[in-house]
Amino acid sequence: MPADVSDITKNLLPLVAAGSEKAFRQLFHLYADLLHTYIQSITKSSELAEEVVQDIFLQIWISRETLHNIRNFRSYLFVISRNHALNIIKQLIRENRRIKQWEESKALxxxxxxxxxxxxxxxxxxxxxxxxxxxxxxxxxxxxxxxxxxxxxxxxxxxxxxxxxxxxxxxxxxxxxxxxxxxxxxxxxxxxxx
The missing domain is CATH 1.10.10.10 (Winged helix-like DNA-binding domain superfamily/Winged helix DNA-binding domain)
Known part of the structure; x- marks a missing residue:
């Protein structure tokens, strides 16, 4: 990642932690596309990747006061996004199993x-x-x-x-x-x- 993006991130995080919506939007625009591409490579779904990106940034905004504790925001962002995406995939698999079981039961x-x-x-x-x-x-x-x-x-x-x-x-x-x-x-x- 270019040094300027890392520097921009370091400058934005304290502002976001203080509640700046403008800084939050800048942070979102700085990482959203990159994160979307990464999550889509995991989920194989653009729609699901979009959902994960929105969920993660919503969570970041909700817990923004803790941003000052994060040393490497990019790594943090990718780890929590991957974990969230995997949890959603597991949830979808469970839901599909329940639907399949229900349909099989209905067929029986x-x-x-x-x-x-x-x-x-x-x-x-x-x-x-x-x-x-x-x-x-x-x-x-x-x-x-x-x-x-x-x-x-x-x-x-x-x-x-x-x-x-x-x-x-x-x-x-x-x-x-x-x-x-x-x-x-x-x-x-x-x-x-x-």
Whole structure:
């Protein structure tokens, strides 16, 4: 890294630690593209890399008072970014496993009876209607309209991170609602058949 960037960073860190938004923006512009490229090489996703960069700089701003303790900001930035990216990848893998398990479980319990399929679909629709309005809107835009986080963020004037959280909450609520109703149906059917 050129000495001038290192010197600029050393001058910016105390200003950011003191709460200067201008210095923070300069620090962001100084490292954002470089960090994005690095994280994209790990995640193989530009969208995920953008998310990590935003998360990391948000965290830096939140904990800005501790910046005076950092001796090599560039190394610090790359280490925490790599760790954050790996944690997100692990989280996505866990989420994909849960979805796959849920789909496999759903397939195992799938009944060829159209009434049962219709019942399950009606449960999903009912669960969606029970969501808070913003979560419902985000879920519909994502799952039914196929929009990406960034597109939903623009359409709803929400941050991309908020869209992501709303979608996670909505999906979890829907899955819990449907699973609890299907479990009740299975129990009910077991008792009726005896």
């Amino acid at each position: 319990h799938a009944d060829s009876d159209p009434e049962h399929l219709e019942y399950r679909l009606s449960l999903i629709e009912e669960a969606v209607r029970r969501l808070p309005p913003q979560q419902q809107k985000v879920w519909v835009m994502s799952r039914k309209q196929g929009m990406k986080y960034s597109e939903i963020a623009v359409a709803t004037s929400l941050s991309r991170e908020t869209v992501k959280k709303y979608l996670q909450y909505a999906t979890s609520s829907i899955m819990q609602y449907v699973a609890s109703r299907i479990d009740l149906l299975v129990i009910f059917l077991l008792f009726i058949r005896r």
